[in-house]
Amino acid sequence: MRAPIGFRISNRRKSLKISQAGLARLVGISPSYLNLIENNKRDIGGALLNRVATQLEIDVDELAGRAEQKLLQDLEEAFADPIVESLPFRPDERRDLVAQYPASAAALARLHRAYTDAVSNADAYADRLRSDPLLSQLLHQILSGVTAIRSSAEILEDVTDLDDAERQRFLGAIRRGSITLSDVARNLIGQFDTSSEISRNVSPAREIDDMIIERQNHFPDLEDVADCLRLEVARTGPFNVATLAALLEDKFGVVVVFGGPADDPGFPGQYQFDSQTRRMWFQGATTLATRKFQLARLFGELAAADAINQTMQSAVLSTATARRFASRAIGSYLAGAMVFPYERVLADAEASAYDIDYLGQVYSASFEQVAHRLVTLRRPGQEGVPFGFLRSDPAGRLTKHFPLPGLLLPNSGHACPLWAIYGAFRMPEALLRQVVRFSDGSRYLFLARTVQHRTAAFREQIVASSVMLACDVLHADRTIYASGLDLNDHSADIPVGPSCRLCTRRDCASRQEETLSSDIAASPTRAPLLPSAFTLGDHH
Amino acid sequence: MAIDILIAEDEPSILESLDFILRRAGYSIRSVTDGDAVLDAVRRMAPRLLLLDVMLPRRSGFDILKQIRADVELRDLPVLILTAKGQQQDRRTAEELGADGFVTKPYANADVVGAVRQLLGRQGGVA
Numbered sequence: 311m312r313a314p315i316g317f318r319i320s321n322r323r324k325s326l327k328i329s330q331a332g333l334a335r336l337v338g339i340s341p342s343y344l345n346l347i348e349n350n351k352r353d354i355g356g357a358l359l360n361r362v363a364t365q366l367e368i369d370v371d372e373l374a375g376r377a378e379q380k381l382l383q384d385l386e387e388a389f390a391d392p393i394v395e396s397l398p399f400r401p402d403e404r405r406d407l408v409a410q411y412p413a414s415a416a417a418l419a420r421l422h423r424a425y426t427d428a429v430s431n432a433d434a435y436a437d438r439l440r441s442d443p444l445l446s447q448l449l450h451q452i453l454s455g456v457t458a459i460r461s462s463a464e465i466l467e468d469v470t471d472l473d474d475a476e477r478q479r480f481l482g483a484i485r486r487g488s489i490t491l492s493d494v495a496r497n498l499i500g501q502f503d504t505s506s507e508i509s510r511n512v513s514p515a516r517e518i519d520d521m522i523i524e525r526q527n528h529f530p531d532l533e534d535v536a537d538c539l540r541l542e543v544a545r546t547g548p549f550n551v552a553t554l555a556a557l558l559e560d561k562f563g564v565v566v567v568f569g570g571p572a573d574d575p576g577f578p579g580q581y582q583f584d585s586q587t588r589r590m591w592f593q594g595a596t597t598l599a600t601r602k603f604q605l606a607r608l609f610g611e612l613a614a615a616d617a618i619n620q621t622m623q624s625a626v627l628s629t630a631t632a633r634r635f636a637s638r639a640i641g642s643y644l645a646g647a648m649v650f651p652y653e654r655v656l657a658d659a660e661a662s663a664y665d666i667d668y669l670g671q672v673y674s675a676s677f678e679q680v681a682h683r684l685v686t687l688r689r690p691g692q693e694g695v696p697f698g699f700l701r702s703d704p705a706g707r708l709t710k711h712f713p714l715p716g717l718l719l720p721n722s723g724h725a726c727p728l729w730a731i732y733g734a735f736r737m738p739e740a741l742l743r744q745v746v747r748f749s750d751g752s753r754y755l756f757l758a759r760t761v762q763h764r765t766a767a768f769r770e771q772i773v774a775s776s777v778m779l780a781c782d783v784l785h786a787d788r789t790i791y792a793s794g795l796d797l798n799d800h801s802a803d804i805p806v807g808p809s810c811r812l813c814t815r816r817d818c819a820s821r822q823e824e825t826l827s828s829d830i831a832a833s834p835t836r837a838p839l840l841p842s843a844f845t846l847g848d849h850h
Numbered sequence: 851m852a853i854d855i856l857i858a859e860d861e862p863s864i865l866e867s868l869d870f871i872l873r874r875a876g877y878s879i880r881s882v883t884d885g886d887a888v889l890d891a892v893r894r895m896a897p898r899l900l901l902l903d904v905m906l907p908r909r910s911g912f913d914i915l916k917q918i919r920a921d922v923e924l925r926d927l928p929v930l931i932l933t934a935k936g937q938q939q940d941r942r943t944a945e946e947l948g949a950d951g952f953v954t955k956p957y958a959n960a961d962v963v964g965a966v967r968q969l970l971g972r973q974g975g976v977a
Contacts, residue, residue: 449934450905450934453934453955453956454861454864454934454955456955456956457861457864457934457955457956457957458861458863458864458867459956460956460957460958461863461864461867461868461871461956461957461959462863462866462867464958464959465867465870465871465959468959469874476870479866480866480867480870483863483866483867486862486863487863
């Protein structure tokens with residue numbers, strides 16, 4: 311669902327006392343078309359949106375309502391929740407709520423998030439109780455203790471001819487049962503204290519998302535720091551692995567080692583930094599792109615620790631886990647900004663029509679590194695094509711995402727099975743293009759490819775992911791990936807949803823789960839084989 | 851020597867009270883506390899009913915029940931399952947494996963005696 315850009319254009323135009331015909335003339339469209347846009351009957355984006363923003367003297371992000379896009383997405387999820395499914399929402403109610411009562415909309419979204427976090431925590435506790443063998447044993451001990459106490463107490467009460475020895479026996483059983491229960495209670499309290507810490511891990515990913523979304527995945531301070539660090543590297547030599555390794559040793563006493571065993575025997579990763587020994591180890595098979603990126607990241611983290619801490623302090627990070635995730639994300643951002651200096655990579659991207667493979671060659675970078683950097687090209691006034699980013703593991707679980715306003719990306723779990731991110735696994739190393747259409751009419755270009763994280767020895771398991779970029783089809787013609795596609799032919803669009811649980815399409819043969827909304831009847835592909843009125847064995 | 855009821859339960863206080871209430875109900879009782887010893891005890895003592903806890907040391911009650919039902923000589927032995935879990939899944943497992951009854955801890959003493967009487971009749975048959 312798109313933010314009500316039309317209302318904002320109309321309101322801004324009127325506040326500047328510009329007529330509809332006047333604005334239409336200034337931006338080069340017909341008054342009737344502008345009227346459709348202002349009434350949210352037509353979408354607007356790309357160059358036209360930029361022209362309108364310029365004429366209305368307003369920042370294009372503010373006009374496009376990026377923050378509102380995110381809020382709309384959050385409300386989309388909230389209104390699809392079964393807890394409110396019986397309410398008779400009007401189709402445009404969410405958009406009107408965001409446009410007219412943004413604070414109330416934000417409050418609703420925040421409350422829903424708190425509710426879903428609480429439900430997730432409860433599920434995590436329940437899972438822990440079900441599956442933890444120690445907890446299972448403790449619960450068994452509780453029930454056994456209570457049984458012994460209850461049975462003995464009933465005997466003492468009901469049997470009137472007990473002799474003293476028997477009475478003492480059952481009183482002793484009650485005492486022993488009580489002691490057992492006390493010990494188990496103490497154990498359980500300790501277990502649940504640990505569980506609380508674990509369940510809070512449900513939220514750190516969300517806090518990182520919030521940090522990134524709030525900044526629209528662009529950190530100007532880190533970009534400035536990256537420019538300074540790159541200059542520092544340039545004073546030593548060209549921006550490559552050898553220069554970075556030399557600088558790390560010279561400035562921070564870090565020894566970089568390629569190949570040989572890791573410090574921790576059996577360590578499964580490709581690289582490891584030991585802060586005690588100041589040794590940065592890379593597996594022999596690690597690619598050049600990974601070496602350069604991780605050395606840049608280490609250099610950035612050591613040289614600009616204050617800037618990284620300052621960025622983290624400006625975010626809400628309530629647990630040690632969230633702070634650790636954030637530190638990693640910010641370190642990676644800084645590395646990306648160093649490997650791909652903003653102005654240069656934007657110019658190269660525009661010149662090459664966002665050819666990811668070409669950019670990878672120019673910067674000696676991996677597909678994923680380039681894709682990640684493209685998502686961060688959001689400097690006001692110097693924006694690149696707005697992209698969203700998703701990464702999936704072979705099991706289909708989403709392991710990383712950077713949202714795109716307007717495109718509902720699942721926060722976790724699985725996305726729509728029709729998305730290119732999954733199709734890419736069927737065509738390893740080949741780039742898969744898709745033009746998709748959601749049920750609200752929004753259309754996107756999806757680009758996906760599998761990436762192998764390292765070359766594997768014969769007996770090793772290959773570690774692969776699928777990486778996907780998404781952009782509004784309005785921007786697709788700025789990319790090389792629109793070549794050969796007729797973007798005006800909507801009949802070729804692939805009808806998709808965000809995920810099965812959030813999708814309202816009833817006729818999808820690929821549906822894997824029922825939708826959250828009860829307005830949509832059960833999918834015919836998931837109905838039982840026999841109608842409910844038929845009973846096996848009836849012979850009428 | 852044949853007995854009425856063999857109790858397989860490792861918790862001493864529970865065993866003590868079960869022994870007491872079932873003897874008072876007129877049944878002859880023997881007990882075993884280790885999962886590995888249950889089958890041998892059943893063969894030696896030939897009980898008319900086995901009162902079997904699910905959570906025994908070294909071997910689970912469900913495992914033992916499965917072996918009893920697979921044994922030509924033992925498969926008709928009435929088995930009453932005692933469990934501390936009481937979950938639907940445990941009840942289903944007990945039924946699928948051929949248990950004759952199911953008592954969930956913590957139980958009322960009268961419930962245990964009632965379940966035993968249902969399977970064995972009002973009085974014990976063996977001295």
